[in-house]
Every structure is written in C-alpha cells, then in structure tokens.
Amino acid sequence: MLEVRRLVKVFQQPKKKKKGADASAADPRERGRSFHAVDGVTFEAPGGKITGLLGPNGAGKTTLLRVISTSLQPTSGQVMVDGRDVAADPLAVRQRLGFLSGNTGLYGRLTPRELMRYFGDLHGMDAETLDARINDLAGTLGMQTYLDKRCDALSTGMKQKVNIGRTLVHDPEVIVFDEPTTGLDVPAAENILALVEQCREEGKTVILSTHHMHEVERICDHIVMIHEGKLRFTGSVAQMREVSGCDTLDKAFLALMDAEVIDAA
Amino acid sequence: MPRKASGGLGAVYRKEILEVSRDRKTLVFMLVLPLVLIPLLLQVMVDFVAEANKKAATETLTYALVGEEHLPGLSEALDGVGGFERVEIDSVEAIPAKLKAEELKFALVVPEPLGESQQSIVELHYDNASMTSKVKARTADVLKEFGEGVRAERLTALGIRTFSDQSAIIAPVVMVERGTASMREKLGENLGGILPYMVIPFCFLGALYPAIDLGAGEKERGTLETLLLAPVSRLRLVLGKYLVVFTSGLVSATLSLVAIGGWFAIEGPKLAGELSEITASIGAVDLALVWLMLVPTTAMFAAILLSISIYAKSFKEAQSFAAPFNMLCILPAVAAMLPGVELNWKWALVPVSNIALAIKELIKGTMDYSMLGVILASSSVVAGVLLVFCTRWFSRESVLFRQ
Numbered sequence: 001m002l003e004v005r006r007l008v009k010v011f012q013q014p015k016k017k018k019k020g021a022d023a024s025a026a027d028p029r030e031r032g033r034s035f036h037a038v039d040g041v042t043f044e045a046p047g048g049k050i051t052g053l054l055g056p057n058g059a060g061k062t063t064l065l066r067v068i069s070t071s072l073q074p075t076s077g078q079v080m081v082d083g084r085d086v087a088a089d090p091l092a093v094r095q096r097l098g099f100l101s102g103n104t105g106l107y108g109r110l111t112p113r114e115l116m117r118y119f120g121d122l123h124g125m126d127a128e129t130l131d132a133r134i135n136d137l138a139g140t141l142g143m144q145t146y147l148d149k150r151c152d153a154l155s156t157g158m159k160q161k162v163n164i165g166r167t168l169v170h171d172p173e174v175i176v177f178d179e180p181t182t183g184l185d186v187p188a189a190e191n192i193l194a195l196v197e198q199c200r201e202e203g204k205t206v207i208l209s210t211h212h213m214h215e216v217e218r219i220c221d222h223i224v225m226i227h228e229g230k231l232r233f234t235g236s237v238a239q240m241r242e243v244s245g246c247d248t249l250d251k252a253f254l255a256l257m258d259a260e261v262i263d264a265a
Numbered sequence: 266m267p268r269k270a271s272g273g274l275g276a277v278y279r280k281e282i283l284e285v286s287r288d289r290k291t292l293v294f295m296l297v298l299p300l301v302l303i304p305l306l307l308q309v310m311v312d313f314v315a316e317a318n319k320k321a322a323t324e325t326l327t328y329a330l331v332g333e334e335h336l337p338g339l340s341e342a343l344d345g346v347g348g349f350e351r352v353e354i355d356s357v358e359a360i361p362a363k364l365k366a367e368e369l370k371f372a373l374v375v376p377e378p379l380g381e382s383q384q385s386i387v388e389l390h391y392d393n394a395s396m397t398s399k400v401k402a403r404t405a406d407v408l409k410e411f412g413e414g415v416r417a418e419r420l421t422a423l424g425i426r427t428f429s430d431q432s433a434i435i436a437p438v439v440m441v442e443r444g445t446a447s448m449r450e451k452l453g454e455n456l457g458g459i460l461p462y463m464v465i466p467f468c469f470l471g472a473l474y475p476a477i478d479l480g481a482g483e484k485e486r487g488t489l490e491t492l493l494l495a496p497v498s499r500l501r502l503v504l505g506k507y508l509v510v511f512t513s514g515l516v517s518a519t520l521s522l523v524a525i526g527g528w529f530a531i532e533g534p535k536l537a538g539e540l541s542e543i544t545a546s547i548g549a550v551d552l553a554l555v556w557l558m559l560v561p562t563t564a565m566f567a568a569i570l571l572s573i574s575i576y577a578k579s580f581k582e583a584q585s586f587a588a589p590f591n592m593l594c595i596l597p598a599v600a601a602m603l604p605g606v607e608l609n610w611k612w613a614l615v616p617v618s619n620i621a622l623a624i625k626e627l628i629k630g631t632m633d634y635s636m637l638g639v640i641l642a643s644s645s646v647v648a649g650v651l652l653v654f655c656t657r658w659f660s661r662e663s664v665l666f667r668q
Contacts, residue, residue, distance in 0.1 A: 071493045072662055094496035105486035109287040110280070121276035122495035166491070 002045040002174055002205050007077035009038040009063050029229050037063040039229035045207055050200050052220035053209040054253060060229040061209050065178050069099045082173045095123065098172035102182035104163050108152035112143055112162040115151060116169045123170035137165040157188035164195055174205040181212065193219060213249040225256055233262045273497030277505025281479055285513060291474040295513050299467050299521035304528045321399040327368065329354045332375035336385050342411040360390050371400045449546050450629045457628030461598045461621035464521045468563040469594045471517020472510050472570050473587060479506045480574025481583035503659035507652065510571050514563040519556060526552050551627050558620045561644035565616060568651035572658050578667060597621060613639045616647045
C-alpha cells in the first residue's frame with residue numbers, strides 16, 4: 001500500500017537570465033526562484049494492484065517517484081510506503097521498496113551474482129537467505145547461464161533481467177517500475193510485463209510509470225495521471241475512457257492532460 | 266531486519282575494492298606506475314649525471330699553447346699527463362673562433378713575464394657556460410703541479426731544502442674545517458627536496474581514477490539512484506567509498522616509497538662516494554616516518570577528489586575538474602624547495618608544504634620530532650574537515666541530482 005497526501009516538491013532555481021523571462025511566465029509551476037515540480041498531489045496505490053502513473057514528459061513523474069523512493073525529500077505533504085513515512089523513516093521505507101528504472105545501469109565489472117549479493121548485503125540480508133534468494137531469482141528469470149559472467153558482457157535484455165533481480169532481491173512490498181520497457185525489444189518488454197503481473201499475483205503494491213498506452217490498457221488496474229506537477233485524473237482504465245469521452249486511451253490522455261482534478265474512483 | 270551498527274559500510278567497501286581491482290586503468294596508475302616509473306626515473310637520472318661526469322673527466326681535451334717560450338717546461342708538463350692533445354694555431358686572435366667551432370677545448374696564453382724569476386701569468390681561454398665541463402679543473406690540476414715543481418726548485422735554490430721547511434714557509438697557518446653540517450645534511454637537502462616530488466603525486470594519482478569511478482562513474486552508468494535507495498545512510502555510503510579512494514591512494518604512495526627504498530637498497534652501494542653513504546644512512550625508521558606523512562596527505566587528496574567526483578556528472582567532467590587540483594600537490598611541494606623556506610612553526614601549518622618539508626628534514630636526519638607531531642596533527646585536522654565537507658556534499662540533492 002502506498003499513500004501520497006498533498007505532496008509538494010519545490011526546487012530552488014538559479015537566478016534566471018533575462019532571455020528566459022518569457023518562458024518562465026508561461027510555466028505556472030515557476031514562482032520567483034521556486035519551481036513546483038510536484039504541486040499538491042494526492043492518491044493511493046493499493047496492494048495486489050498495478051497502479052499506472054501517466055503524464056507527458058516533464059510532468060513531474062520522475063520527481064514524484066524520487067520522493068516516493070526517498071532519494072528526494074518532500075517539501076510538504078506526506079508519503080507512506082507500507083505504513084512508513086518517507087520523511088521520518090527513510091531507511092525503513094527503503095527496506096520495503098524496490099525501484100526499477102529503464103535507464104538504471106549495472107556495475108559492469110561485477111557479475112550478476114555479485115551485484116545481487118551487493119544489494120542484498122546493503123539490505124542487511126544474511127548470507128544464507130541471500131544465496132537462496134539469488135538462486136531463486138536466477139531460476140525465475142532464467143539467468144543461470146550468465147550468473148557468473150561480467151555484466152559488461154551481457155545483452156540489453158540480460159542486463160534488464162539482472163536489474164529486475166537486483167530490484168527484487170530483498171523481497172520488497174512496494175515495487176516501482178519507472179519506464180521499465182523503454183528501449184527494449186518485444187520479447188524483453190514482454191518478460192518485464194509478465195514480471196510486473198507476477199508481482200501483483202504475489203500481492204505486492206506495484207506502481208508502473210510508462211508512456212505506452214497499450215501496456216496501461218493491458219495490465220493497469222488503476223490510473224494516476226499528472227501534468228505540470230498537478231493531479232489530473234485518478235480512476236480505472238474504463239473510467240478514463242468514460243470521463244474523457246474518448247474511445248482510445250491515447251485520446252483520453254490528451255483530453256485529460258489539462259483537466260481539473262477528476263477523481264473517478 | 267536487524268542491522269549491525271556498521272551495516273552497509275563494509276559491503277560498500279568490499280564491493281568497491283573488488284571493482285577497483287578489476288579495472289585495468291586504475292591498476293596501471295595505482296600499481297604499475299610507481300613500481301616501474303620511479304626506479305626508471307632514478308636510474309636514468311643517476312646514469313645521466315654519472316655519464317656526463319665520466320665523459321668530462323676522461324675525454325681528450327684539445328688545446329693550444331701560445332707563448333710557451335715564456336714558461337719553459339709547461340708544454341712538457343701537459344704532455345706528461347694523459348688526455349690532452351695539442352693543436353697548433355697561428356695567433357691569439359684565432360682562439361675565440363676555434364673555441365666556438367670546438368676545434369679547441371681551451372687555450373693557454375702565457376704573456377711575457379716582467380723579469381727573471383717573477384710570477385708567471387697563464388690565461389685560460391675556454392667555454393665557461395658548460396655546467397659539466399671539467400676543463401678548468403683538469404687544467405688547474407696540471408698547472409698546480411707544474412707550479413709546485415717550479416716553487417720547490419726556487420726554494421731549494423734559496424737554501425730551503427727540506428719539504429717540511431718549505432711547507433712551513435708556504436703555509437705557516439692552516440685552517441682545518443670541522444663543519445657541523447654532516448655530508449648527509451648537505452646532500453639530504455637536495456635528495457630530500459626531490460623525494461616529495463616523487464611520492465606526493467602518487468598520493469594523488471593513485472586516488473584519482475577510483476575517485477572518479479566511485480562518484481561520477483555511478484552517475485554516468487546510472488547506478489547512483491539505485492544505490493541511494495539502499496537502506497544504508499548516505500554517511501555510510503560515502504564513508505565506504507571514501508575509504509576505498511583513500512586505500513587506493515595510500516597503496517600507490519606506499520608502492521612509490523617502496524620503489525624508492527628498494528632502488529636505493531640495490532643501486533645505492535654502487536653510487537659514487539658520498540651519495541652511497543647518505544643512502545646507507547637513511548634507515549627504515551626514516552622511511553616509515555616519511556610513509557606516516559603520506560597518510561594524512563592521501564586522506565586530504567581522497568576527500569577533495571571524491572567531492573569533485575560526486576559533483577561531476579560524468580567521467581569527462583570529473584577529469585577536467587580534477588586537473589587543476591594536480592597543482593594542489595605540485596605547488597606546495599615546490600614551495601618547500603624554494604631557497605630560504607625552512608620547516609618552522611608557521612610552515613608546519615601549511616598543508617602539503619609541511620609534508621614536503623618534513624620529508625626533507627627526515628632525509629637530512631635533522632627532524633625536530635615535536636614538529637612532526639604538529640604536522641601530523643594539523644594535516645589530520647585538514648583531512649578531517651575535508652572529509653566532513655565530502656560527506657555533507659554527498660547528502661545534498663542539488664549535488665547528487667545535478668542537472
């Protein structure tokens with residue numbers, strides 16, 4: 001379970017040069033030297049469901065996910081991950097959270113096994129549990145053949161699997177997938193989606209941030225849409241079509257981008 | 266999950282050391298460079314100096330002699346010792362051109378003396394710009410011996426016959442030098458001045474690549490964000506990384522010292538005269554103390570380099586940021602070599618310069634050990650402050666997620 005309440009994240013900007021003055025007037029998120037990247041967003045992502053996080057580029061998705069994952073501090077508002085406050089108890093949140101981003105890299109000079117062991121160690125897992133878990137994940141993800149090769153030598157698809165293994169090694173309750181299929185071919189992307197669904201079967205709370213509407217239609221139970229730092233829509237896929245009056249999700253997306261907050265749920 | 270108090274730090278350290286040890290570029294800088302470059306540098310330097318000296322002392326010197334009729338026996342004296350070859354010239358005016366063309370190494374001109382049994386003047390014409398030239402010394406040796414022969418003859422003619430009577434007339438009072446500066450001090454001033462140039466850069470170089478890899482490298486590969494999501498405090502993450510950078514720098518600096526010590530142990534006894542004595546007089550304790558000086562030096566460099574690296578967005582940026590800091594290890598060491606700069610309480614507080622000065626004193630064998638304590642303490646404080654800065658730096662969103 002993930003709860004986000006009136007979350008605000010403000011960045012301080014360096015002083016603008018003169019020529020940028022026009023552009024700043026056009027962006028409602030800029031107030032003086034403050035930039036409101038996330039501006040009062042509230043939603044819930046229940047366990048055992050996949051919540052799709054939608055929004056155009058620069059909507060504030062990455063900032064929102066960084067606050068959820070404790071790498072950025074909230075300016076105000078509250079985020080609870082599995083009952084733990086990100087601001088008050090970030091270490092406990094990190095214990096319960098798995099985060100996978102499409103552009104996450106690997107340590108090229110380590111093998112997948114060493115890499116997963118490193119993150120298991122960082123999570124304070126004991127050696128026995130960790131080794132069992134790594135073998136488990138290697139089986140599920142089909143990594144046995146390259147478990148002891150250097151990550152540098154692996155293909156993009158293999159690397160993505162290693163990344164998944166790294167994300168799940170500590171068996172997190174809440175898992176965030178940030179554009180996990182970007183740049184992957186069809187089989188590799190299918191693998192990821194299957195895994196996202198499997199996490200749902202296991203009762204985990206899954207957040208999926210993506211630009212691919214077909215992925216949203218196929219697997220998301222629940223949608224959260226933001227634009228320019230503000231919440232635009234929450235509800236199911238069916239509700240998104242209904243509310244916008246559009247037959248495809250792409251059109252619905254465009255129609256709702258500038259909507260006032262619609263809470264269909 | 267219960268965690269140990271040190272949780273995470275050890276995991277970071279072990280993993281980063283493993284990665285560093287698998288990086289060829291880092292290994293070259295950290296291990297190969299000090300172990301190969303330093304002995305090579307020393308060997309080339311010593312060989313070059315020895316070769317130049319040997320050549321100057323043994324090469325055949327071509328010379329011209331004008332006015333030999335004014336000083337009978339001089340020509341024979343020059344022929345009597347080896348290594349001189351006479352060249353005939355027409356006139357005194359031809360000397361400068363012939364010296365320039367190196368047809369002559371030197372020329373002796375004897376003007377007409379004022380009268381019988383008067384003092385004779387011998388002019389030496391030669392290129393006095395050459396530093397390694399032994400022309401003056403070798404000619405002076407011959408003239409001195411020749412002059413002494415003439416003197417003995419004249420004294421004998423005056424009735425002063427024995428050698429001791431003659432000595433008592435020539436030099437009734439002789440000063441014998443008993444200087445306080447030992448040979449080790451004199452030569453140590455030079456050798457000790459060079460040593461910091463050899464070891465201090467390796468504190469920097471050894472730490473450079475690991476620092477870039479562990480900070481900017483994590484950003485460039487896109488692994489930093491994932492690492493920050495591990496349930497380990499940022500303080501422990503950065504300390505783990507810092508210790509790896511520090512270890513690498515210290516390994517490199519230690520190896521450079523081992524290379525120097527090893528080279529002198531093997532080659533030292535073969536060196537000419539005083540240099541071999543001084544290398545023999547530098548003991549293991551002195552080298553151990555020099556090493557001790559390198560510990561806080563490396564600690565400072567590691568903190569600076571890691572801070573730069575964390576700030577940079579890529580390897581490239583980190584490298585260009587780090588380049589000016591090269592000066593940081595060279596310039597203070599240069600200051601220590603300047604004439605008039607000596608280790609005192611003020612210099613003992615200047616970072617890096619104090620280390621270079623202390624190394625010099627240790628090699629000279631004139632270290633004031635209370636000063637040593639001050640230097641270690643002040644350097645450790647500076648290193649500590651830099652480390653605190655580095656850890657704070659690592660906790661700032663604007664540094665970690667710099668756009």
